[in-house]
Amino acid sequence: MKPWVVRAAGLAVVVVVAYGCGGGGGLLTLDRIGKEDAPNTMTLQLNNSYTHQSSTPSWADGFERLFTQFAEDHPDWKLELKIVPDEQATQAQARLLEQARAGRAPDCANVDSFVIAQFIDQDALQPLDQYFDQEEIDGFFPFVKDVVVGDDGKLYAYWWATDLRLLYRRTDLVPEAPRTWDELIQAAKEAEQKDPKVDGYLFNGGRWEGTVFDNLAHFWSQGGELVDEQGKPIFNEGQNREYMLNTMEFLKEAVDSGASPKRVATISDYSEFESAAQAQTVAMFQGGDFQYPTLEETLPPEEFKKYEVSPIPAMREGQEATGTGGWTMGAFSDDPEKVEMCAEFTKDVFVGEGNEVTGQLPTNPELFDTLDKFQDPIYDTFREGLKAGEARPGVPVYPEISNQLQIAIGTVLTGEATPEEALDNAAEASMAAYEQQSN
């Protein structure tokens, strides 16, 4: 072949690749939704997972379809995309808050549900009420409404995807779902006797947010509160201290009794539970609903059939709580047209459609009935579980409370401190952070 033919072919490949990677004038590029020459522009910040560049192929395909459809339906608009890598999604929230304060936030953005209250406090978000039916807002799960509806009754963000924590168990080792902590520890020990290879009960106990978030269910189910109305840490005061001590003593008892291995103090990733399930070395673990599809895909069918999920056991029967998280869409622009477009985008891409694409749970119980994705009976369990959902308090001091409770749980699990010492240290440091932030 002649050299110029090779060069021309190479050039053609480069042009095609560059076009496909965002240099083109189509409806969807790497950093734009809509036509390049559309007269109206809105800046949009999304987590990588919730875009056509998601690392999960089915999500990428789904969002590509939804974004393209949105662009076709709104030919006068182009949305300039700023995509946040998933691993930076949490840190990006601190930056977003700073940008919002300086008036430099994107017009519309993914906002983590647990920082919404901070954005509302800073008057950074625009109300979205007029773009959604009141019936739809009233239909949210209670924990959702508590977060996204401000004190003035206005909707400040649309929380579209949520999750919850549950107890996964192998029914061949633990036939009946334990309902209390005592039953859980007993069941774990019996399972270990039946199969010496397995760890009875695994949970997040490492130095990360999941440790606090997951185990707060034990505190919340007793009626505990982390902060008061002003956002001041009160988890070491009055009844709350007793509830928190009960929680820590339960976790310590789980390890000391052998129901849980010492290595729970290092678990800082939900995938640890999946690995243990694949290795058939766990009888029960506290995981998220989002692990159910993964287990279904990765375990052999006969192994997966052994698994059932149930509410997280509490100190006493009848108490129930579970931690819930998830993502919202919020509008930051002062321009009413952009706020409306942000609401349109949320409705067209995320509410319902986005849940179908990602499998992440809807925040409105009615959607469980109407969306195809959620017709499996397991989703009835998830929907019921969400009724006992609790969101983390969206106050500025929460990240430090979480950090201190992670340290406290770690030192209790490793025996470095008693629950009382660990709790006192955590409370003292959290109060210091609160006072510093309040000054």
Added chain:
Amino acid sequence: MTPATKRGFSPRALIGENRPTLWIAPLLTVVTLFYLYPAFEVLRYSITNASLLEPNYEYTLDTFTQVLSDPVLYKVLRTTAIFVVASIVLQLLLGLVIALAVNRATRRRLPGMVFMRSLVLSAWVMPGVVIGVVWAIVLNDADYGLANLLLGAVGLGSVPWLSTPSTALMSVVIANVWRGTAFSMILLYAGLQSVPEELYEAAEVDGARTLQSFWYITLPQLRPILMINIILITISTLNTFDMILPLTGGGPGQATEVLALRTYNVIFQNYSLAGGSVLAVVMLGIAMALTLIYQRLLRSGGSL
């Protein structure tokens, strides 16, 4: 006019031919913009009560007092000291052993030395986060963790690599040494290459044994490189947090929370820009003090 005659000051003299100003200007600009200015900002924030949550702040020394009187700081400093000293000693020793082996092999023209050097260097070029994730998999406490799997295969029991405070710190040191040894080795290898062959030949003629050659020729010749190595290892280890974050997150409890990681936590968990800046200033102070001590040792010709 003789060359020794003094001339009056002229702006042209600053930018004339053979004057360094123009050559230094780009470097000065980069250093000022990207090093001095951020360092100045850190110093400035350290004497404020600045927070990521509030745009307004006041100048105060209270943040310094609060941070320095926090007993947790001293626990973190102790952890940092163990982490840094263990890393320096092990990285120097292992780096020296590998450098000597590679140097000997190169002199004997053994094949595969370029490959060997590339292999060792690959650990150094890996991002810290990746190294943390890889070691978290290797040192997983479960029986299916890679290290425990190997120990099990040879009949030894599992080790709680990350779940007890002392072994967790040891594991973090192992991961850091694995990363840093390559850099140490390259510096020492370069140093070994510059030792004149004649010195060894003379020693051989005088009947010196291998160990004596090493002690009286190699080590003294390597002394400047060893000092530079120690300074660089100290600074890079003091700044390490990217690798620890995915490996242990600073836990269990605070067992592996070093100064750099605490600085990150204070800024991003506590939103305290001022508190984080104070810790950064403490780190800067420690690094500068150690560097000055090392330099004095180097100049005074003191023994290692």
